[in-house]
Amino acid sequence: GAEVFGASPTVYVTRDPMLTADEAQTAIKLANQWADRHGGWTTSRHYSVATTDVPLTSLPEALPWFNAALAKKLLPALASRYPAAAPKPSKLRVLDCFLVRYRAGEQPSLPTHSDQSLLSFTIALNDPREYEGGGTSFPTLGLALD
Numbered sequence: 237g238a239e240v241f242g243a244s245p246t247v248y249v250t251r252d253p254m255l256t257a258d259e260a261q262t263a264i265k266l267a268n269q270w271a272d273r274h275g276g277w278t279t280s281r282h283y284s285v286a287t288t289d290v291p292l293t294s295l296p297e298a299l300p301w302f303n304a305a306l307a308k309k310l311l312p313a314l315a316s317r318y319p320a321a322a323p324k325p326s327k328l329r330v331l332d333c334f335l336v337r338y339r340a341g342e343q344p345s346l347p348t349h350s351d352q353s354l355l356s357f358t359i360a361l362n363d364p365r366e367y368e369g370g371g372t373s374f375p376t377l378g379l380a381l382d
Contacts (some may be wrong), residue, residue, distance in 0.1 A: 246312070246374075246377065247274040247374055247377065247379065247381070248314075248317040248318075248331075249381055250313060253303075254305060254309050254310055254313075254359050255305055255359060255361070256358075257363070259301050259305070260359075260361040260362070261296075261361075262298065263295070263298050263302075263335055263361055264335070264361055264362070266295045266297055266298050267295065267335045267337070270290050270294055270295060271290060277289060277290055277337055278290060278291070279343075280339040281334070284349065285346055285347060285349045287334065287336045287343070287346065288336065288337045288338070288339075288342060288343045289334040289335055289336045289337065290334060290335050290336075290337075291332075291333070291334045292334060292335065293333075295335075302333070306330065307325075307326075310357060311325035311326075311328045312325045314328065314355050314357065315328065318355060321354050321355055322355060325367075328355070331353065335361065338370065344369070348373070348375060359374055361382075364382060370382060
């Protein structure tokens, strides 16, 4: 099911998986392998809020299943919740997709910021039982979501 928070839907949360557990684990494995081959995860791709990440475009093995998930699940979900912003899922495009790694001793969090896009999505790749903390905060709504 889905929950919408706020008087005007600005945050959409689904408990239905957007990726299978196998796809999520494969993405993590591919990102770690890429980092091993390239001297680590990138840390300076984003100017205002740098993340420890690997761009999905650097993981060509992940693109087929990610593009399928976009077409079948992610973009239709965004379009259904935000029809004024995205009336046709097939017209939506991903401009920057990356896998972020958070570690307590390295990068445990990001500063409060706004993504530079009309629509944005976050998908946890790890099972919540594998870590403590985490989540995304929406200060203007007074929300913090896991």
